[in-house]
Amino acid sequence: MKDLFFKRLAALLSVKSLVTIILTVVFAVLTVMGKIEQSYMTIYTVIISFYFGVQTVKNANGGGDAA
Numbered sequence: 001m002k003d004l005f006f007k008r009l010a011a012l013l014s015v016k017s018l019v020t021i022i023l024t025v026v027f028a029v030l031t032v033m034g035k036i037e038q039s040y041m042t043i044y045t046v047i048i049s050f051y052f053g054v055q056t057v058k059n060a061n062g063g064g065d066a067a
Helices: 001-014 015-033 036-059
Strands: none
Touching: 015 036
16 A cells, blocks of 8 residues: 555656646636646646556556556
């Protein structure tokens, strides 16, 4: 149980995950402030789609516990 926690924490702290989390926070803040631009929405959508697409492929190929 403890090993699983540390494994998931390490996966969360990967560069890809940190970028995704930061972009999501910025997206939420800009949306609440009403200052979201179309170009940012496009970039955000591409990055999030890529991130979850990679995770789906990893899980489908038996890539382990992808967080």
